[in-house]
Amino acid sequence: MIQIQHLNKTFGTGPTAVHALEDINLEIEAGEIFGIIGLSGAGKSTLVRCMNLLERPTTGSVLVDGKDLTKLRDKQLRQARQDISMIFQSFNLLMQRTALDNICFPLELIGTKRADAVKRARELLELVGLGNRADAYPAQLSGGQKQRVAIARALATNPKVLLCDEATSALDPTTTLSILALLKELNETLGVTVVVITHQMNVIEEVCHRVAILDHGVVAEEGTVAEIFSQPKTDIGRQLVYPNGVQIDRLPPSRVIRVAFNGGSSYEPLIASLAIDCGVKVNILGADTRNIEGKAFGTMLLGLPKEPEEAAKALRYIQSQPDITVEEVTGHA
């Protein structure tokens, strides 16, 4: 659906140039919810703006449905953009227009008859749960309601792709969840491909199927949400997945392992059975468990006994358990 190939974006020239994105390669499939996460300044907004050419890549291609947007002339590009809508952290509603007329706006731009536009806008207001607020102005709506109007407006032209740039970052946690649930529902019912840009791991966890982690303008790692959550492979991945991770250099000098639960139906009482079945005691240094799509994922950071034979025995026992993987930890845990 969206193929990003060898994309680079540099702002400015010479010694003050900022290389915001370097050799980005991503494939986002039709119908999926794809997350792009990274710390502030990682290049997330620049990347999402390159996806509809609001920002023109310095080099590289952006293919949507096989069409390279960077090769299109203005008129063709305007047409292609009708398939790619965007919502923002700050909603960007027109304050002088009612909710209904905000949604009619993109339809007016493409010459839709007023009666047809109003009909479509009313349908969309129903779809986003605001059927009774057609005549409200943005100032009379809550943040969550404003984002619902923005979503309805973004869907007015029946786009194939909805780009969400920090769409829930200005909302409280409960409203965030309700907007994410709406995005999920729209993805499932309309089949719209959703790209979610965020700095919050819980947003990714809540709605995304796959995720790419952006770090200093490069893709550090990508995979299914379950893969990234159970076994982040890079420092930045570990920082995002375990924000309260333990620095190993502050731990006692015994071997430390991370035990990842990879989607077994429940958490085995691993520590208790270690003690009972092999008489070995391990230290729990940290634990972070989650339930994703009904399956158990998560990790425990364990300090093995100092005595090498005991440590090896514990390790063998843990490795023999189903749906569990183990890695020895060095550096950021």
Ligand SMILES: Nc1ncnc2c1ncn2[C@@H]1O[C@H](COP(=O)(O)OP(=O)(O)OP(=O)(O)O)[C@@H](O)[C@H]1O
């Ligand atoms: N128009 C611009 N001119 C110059 N530099 C820019 C411009 N836009 C972005 N940058 C730089 O590009 C880098 C990436 O910025 P970007 O806004 O894409 O990051 P981000 O991950 O979205 O960060 P945040 O979460 O803080 O919005 C930063 O170093 C930023 O200063």
